[in-house]
Amino acid sequence: MTEPLQFWMVALLFLPLIGAIAAFVLPRHAPIVGMGVALGVTGAAVGLCWQVQSVGTGTVALGGWGAPLGINLHVDGLSAAMLAMTAGVGAVVSMGAVNTFGGRVARSAETARPRQYFWPLWLLLLTGLNGVYLGTDIFNLYVMIEVIALAAVGLTVLSGSLAALRAGLDYMFASILGALLLLMGVGFVYLQLGRLDFGGLAGADPSGALVAALALMFVGLALKTALFPLHFWLPAAHANATAPASALLSALVVKAALYIIVRLLQHMPAPGEALVVLMGLMGTGAILWGSVQALRADRLKLLVAWSTVTQIGLIFVALAQAGVAGLAHSWKAAAVLILAHGVAKGAMFLAAGRIRAEVGHDRIRDLDRSPVRPALAQLAFAFAAVSLIGLPPSLGFIGKWMVMEGALAAGNWHWVVITMTGTLFSLAYFSRVFAGFLRFDRVEADVPGGVVEQRGRAPMDYAPLALAALGVALGLVAAPILEFLEIGRAGGWP
Amino acid sequence: MIPLPEAGGFLPLAILLTSLLVSPVLFALPEHNARLRTALNLGAATLKLALVAWLSWRVSRGAVYDIGFTVLPGLNFKLQADPLAVLFVGLSAVLWLITTVYSVGYLERGPHRARFFGFFSLCVAATVGIAMAGNLFTFLIFYELLTLATYPLVIHNGTAQALRAGRIYLVYTLSGGLLLLLGTLGLWMLAGNTDFAPGGILDAVIADSPRMAQALFVVLIAALGVKAALVPLHAWLPIAMVAPAPVSALLHAVAVVKAGAFGIMRVVYELFGIEATHALGLAEPLAAAAAITILYGSLRALTQDDIKRRLAFSTVSQVSYITLGVALASPIAATGALAHLIHQGLMKITMFMVAGNLAEGLGVKKVSQMNGVGRAMPFTMAAFSLAALGMIGLPPLAGFISKWFLAQGGLDAGQDWVIALLLGSSLLNAIYFLPMLYRAWFLEADRPAESPPPGTPGRPRIGWMLALPPIATAAMVVFAGAFANAPFSPLDWTRFVVAIEYQE
Amino acid sequence: MTPALIYGLTGIVVFGIGLFGALCVRDRLRRLLALNLCGMGAAFVLVAGAWRMPPDSADPVPHALVITGIVVLVSATAVALALIRRLHTLESAPEEIPEDTPE
Known part of the structure; x- marks a missing residue:
């Protein structure tokens, strides 16, 4: 039943x-x-x-x-x-x-x-x-992803500020272009196969034309999921939206296109080694470039947005970790990282929004000078960062562990090095924020007469806090999660 | 899935949770609610001590505690209370209680106490977790947690210097953590599990591919050597001494450096096995690294004028005694090493607390300012003197016991150079500690201390919460040495552990 | 050379011109138009692909794809135009307080 x-x-x-x-x-x-x-x-x-x-x-x-x-x-x-x-x-x-x-x-x-x-x-x-x-089927996915894109652009420009509008327009352009590429790809797949459902795709003969069609779809989706070097629209859009919108955009929206890529890899007739290596290289670029930009970011939300770029890169590295042969396992690492990032990034953007609302700005350099201490929001941010950095026992850690394990088993040392480099970078840029959270003593020095510290807590701080704590705690039940992910997948991979 | 233990099996978990659960409560307490915070802190620390006492009683009767669950297929989160774990847990439980009392006194009316004690508890929880980790994977989890929990403590003062120290600390320890992750992964790939078991789990791998085993050993020791402050990975330790005195005390005596040394023990004894370590030709290099560290730390300590820096370099040197004893293939040396884990903790915590008292009570922070402080703070300096003499290795103090066993072990293992090394190091210890004692006791204060705290002419005023803890630990230094053969003394327990590790 | 091929190649050329415009033009309105050109090119290609030598009738599914694509493109264009107009208003009169001006 x-x-x-x-x-x-x-x-x-x-x-x-x-x-x-x-x-x-x-x-x-x-x-x-x-x-x-x-x-x-x-x-x-x-x-x-x-x-x-x-x-x-x-x-x-x-x-x-x-x-x-x-x-x-x-x-x-x-x-x-x-x-x-x-x-x-x-x-x-x-x-x-x-x-x-x-x-x-x-x-x-x-x-x-x-x-x-x-x-x-x-x-x-x-x-x-x-x-x-x-x-x-890929056509329905195309329609749905356009629904997402229109709603997402609307959410981006919600605040009505100039920066948000500009970012939203760039996002819209990127989205239209991605949609057209995706549509062409879908059309070509149909012209080749006469079918659009995943089931039909799986058994198809991997001709050159089909590969070209899939490549078009891949580029379109990479644009929508902001994979380096097609990430240019993301930081401004995510950093300038209002906090709940940023949380939705970063935690959920980019995941839709990512999910379709995972599904395509899953059903694609014999994905080429070149494509997998390309994904890994683009992911590497995202990790390195996103980290450098996050290190240079002067605003909290911008830093968080760049961290999304690096995390998406990591997910592609996860897909590429063990080559084509390893896809039957590496998709699970990618899925775990997708889930971990969704939970943690949602909490992080909400927390960043709360910090900004309480402190009045989100300039990282001046965070420690504020007399207001939004302690709960900061704690939520810290928990979320633990999962994003991939420190144990968070779900992000499990994801990274699986990536490195798979890469080691396949002898791909370079992906281990990349993952570790990304981890170190994420530690570096998040610790910039932590230092700002901890160092409040400068307040007295700056304001004559000293200031009474305000607490800056509110009941709604508990929502992101709970979400961030969940992201950390889920790592402890990774085994059932993995089992769950595999339901319906027995023998489904090539 | 590991089967759930009987009711008593939750004891390790309970010990972990006493500090882990109290931490969020401490964070949540309002800053001004000092009384409740102190009560909570002391209550949790006392409860933990009682639980640990019970645990060690049960373990000495042969009880086995093992609790855990599956994280990834084949990979378990596992806590176990073997005698080696109990040794370290006992040390941390005793010193946590004492340091808590000291911190309450030290930070009286200071800023950010809620945060401080929250992280402090977390730090102790991490140490307990490290001690009771039943496999390298669990060890890794707590090893990282320890880094995260100590970082805010290191930068607690918020000065530019503290922040710089914090950054350096993070870079070192997190790089070490990443290496450890790599090592854990490697271990898992090679051996198929990461459990700690007496005699080691890598025999098959060593037989198959000794090269890989050697590489793995180097990675793991390097990862742990960062926290154990093995030269050349020690640079963070003297810098991190800008932390408040109780933090330095905890860092140097129990938490961080000991976590590294303890990890090295686990790796050598329970992953590779001491015989395999020798067969692979890895023990000699490790012993050499330890010897170099011992000499280097002592030499550097000679020239430091800042008291805490001198103590920090002394730690670099002293902690490597443990590594040395582990690397020598002799149960007697192992006894010395394990005993030193405890003894060094007792002595060094005393000295750091005294250093804090000198700074608090007299404003004395440099060796050159120590003239006549013995007269101003006689009890405090008496405690310091006992600890310093213990470090030098004067019988019947604790340090003598560990050095004696190490030297015996060196002979036993046929490594006669160990005697010379220990003598040389003791000489260096004497050269840098005795002048401090001489200044404190035999020189007149040439001028009033530079910046006495306001309103304290004449005798310095430090509360009992600052004064008593170092005296208590100094008393333990004496007892651990003089009554080394009593049941449940560190040495006695150590023999129990060594009998297991050497599978006698 | 079948008519379908000619149409298809034309579509690709149109798509290329549009793509060039979308990537290289700074002006917002022109860029939007370039993207629309891209869309037309894509539609050309797909419709041409659906063509069958008579007496077979053309494959309806690509037509459906194209129609859906046009609907999506039109709505996206509308949103983008609204954004461009709003940006234009804000940028040409910076002294106005943006949030208070109703559309």
């Missing part, structure tokens, strides 16, 4: 869609609708995971048409894990957003527009994300 499973799948797709429409039509009740839907989706994701764990994979043919023509939804361990991560991070971000964009009326004219549009955009984004993770 897989009926509950199918029910949850359909709910995950339509609940946020209906919610988005409702939030748009009823702006006064948007926060309640948004929060309710976010929690509902989390419940559905938990239900789905439970079903997947106990029953296994499931498929729904929407409207009763099967492949290759109709829209099929399919769930296995990996997609269920992605759905759960999305829902969980989304729920926590929503809690943070209720504070920023909540209430019956806007507190000032300044927050009126963001408040009105945040919820519909976010729920639309959620629809797109869930659609990507449930989709089974």
Whole structure:
């Protein structure tokens, strides 16, 4: 009996869609609708995971048409894990957003527009994300990723500031270009094979034309996931959006394109060694260049945004760690890193937003001079950093461990070196922030007469804190997570 | 999955949690709530001491504690309380209590106490975890946690100098941590597990590919040598002494350098096995590195005027006694090494606490300012003198016992040069410690101390919380030496451990 | 040379011109137009690929892809145009407080 499973799948797709429409039509009740839907989706994701764990994979043919023509939804361990991560991070971000964009009326004219549009955009984004993770054919994925892109650009420019608008426009351009490349790729795949579903892709003959089509798709997706050197749009967009939006963009949006790449690698007929090496090289570039930029960043959110670039690079290194032959295992390392980054980065951007809100600015150099001490937000930031750096026992550590283990087993020492270099770099740039958190004594020196320290805590600090702590604690249950990821994957790899 | 132990099996976990769980509470306590914080600190430390006492009783009766769960397929998080672990846990439990009392006194009304004690507890939790780690993977987790927990303590004062020290500390220890990660990975790839077991787990690998085993050994020792301050990886230690006195005391006596030395023990005894280490030709280089470190640290200590820097270089030298004893293939030397793990901790913590008291009470921070301080602070300086004489190796103090066994072990292993090394080092110890004692006791204070704390003419005022801890540890130095053969003395326990490691 | 091939090659050339514009032009509006040109090129290629020698009728699926692509492109263009207009307003009148001006 897989009926509950199918029910949850359909709910995950339509609940946020209906919610988005409702939030748009009823702006006064948007926060309640948004929060309710976010929690509902989390419940559905938990239900789905439970079903997947106990029953296994499931498929729904929407409207009763099967492949290759109709829209099929399919769930296995990996997609269920992605759905759960999305829902969980989304729920926590929503809690943070209720504070920023909540209430019956806007507190000032300044927050009126963001408040009105945040919820519909976010729920639309959620629809797109869930659609990507449930989709089974590349054309549906293309449509969903465009839904995501439009909602994401909207979220980027929500604050209405000049910098955000500029960043949002660059993001939009990058996104359009990526979409066109992706569309061409999808079209070529169809012209070659006459099918668009993953199942058809898997058995295909790897002709030169098909490889070219897949290469087009890869470039388009790399642009959307901001893989070096196609990352140029990301730092400004993520750094200038409002905090909840940044959290969604960084934790969730880039993951959709990444997920499709993982799926393509999984179903692609004989992915070439060259492609895998190329991914590793681009990932290496991302790690090095992103780290250097993070070291130079003067603002906290910019630093966090550059750290996203490096982490995405690391995920590609994870995919490339053991060459084509190792893909059957290395995708798991990549999946663990994707989950770890989603959880940690969501918490980190929320915490960075809270720090900025309490301190009044986010210049790293001056963080220690503030008399306000947002201790809980800083703690959340630190926990998130532990997972991103990959210190034990966090989930990020498990991911890095798997990368290095796989690379060692395959004799690829260079990927071990790259991973370690990235770890050292991330320590270096995050410790810049930590020093700012710890060093408060300069306050007295700067302000005559001394200042009474303010605490700068609020109940909503607990949301990112819990999320960040979860990112650290999940590392302890990595074994069940790995088992879960493999559901439906037995023998699925070439 | 390791089967769950019986009710008593949770004892190691409980000991870990006494400090691990109290840490977030301490962070959350408001800054001004000093009384509750002190109560919590002392309560947790006392509780832990009691639990450790119980644990060591049970372990001495042959109980085996083993608790853990699977993190990745085949890779377990595992705590175990073998006698070697109990030795180190006991040291950390005793010294935690004492240092906590001292820190409460030292930081009275100082800034950021909530943060300080939070990280302090975390640091102790990490040390306990290192001690009870049942495999290298678990060891690695706590080794990294220790780095993270001590960094905020090192830079606690927030001065530019402290921050520089913190940066250097981080660079060294985290690089060491990465190396250890690499070593753990390598071990796992080669041996298929990372468990600590007496006699070692690498026999098959050593038989198959001795080259790989040698490389692995070098990586692991280098990784641990950073924290154990083996020359040339020692540079962070003298710089990190800008930390507040209780932190230096803890760093030098229990937490960081000992974690490194303890790790070297685990690697040599329980991953490679002492015989395999010799068969691979790795013991001699390790002993040589230790010998060089011993001499180098002592030589550098000679010229330091800053008290804490002199003590820091002395630590560099003294901790390598442990490594030396591990590297000599003799159960007698091993006894000396293990005993020195405890003895050096007791002596060095005394000296650092005294150094803190001198700075607090008299503003004395340099050796050249020490003239006549014995008269101003007689009890404190008496404690210092005992510890210093112990370091030099005067019988019947604790340091004598460890040096005696090391020397015996050197003879036993047929390495006669060890005697010369120990004599030379003791001579150097005497050269840099005795002038301090001479100045303190026999010279007149040539001028009033430069900056006495406000409102303290005449006798310095330091609270009992500062004065008592060094006296207590100095008393332990005497007892550990004079009653070395009593049951449950460090030496007695050490013999118990060595019997297991040498599988006699 | 079949008509389909001619159309296809033309599409690729158009796509290339658009791509060049998207990457090298600084002006925002021109860049957006260049991207639209890219889109047209892509549509050309796909439609040409769907062409079948009569009497076979053309494959409908690429047409569906193209139509969807056009819908997506039009909405993205609309969003981008709105952003460009807003940026233009803000940049030409910097003394105005941005958040208070309703669209």
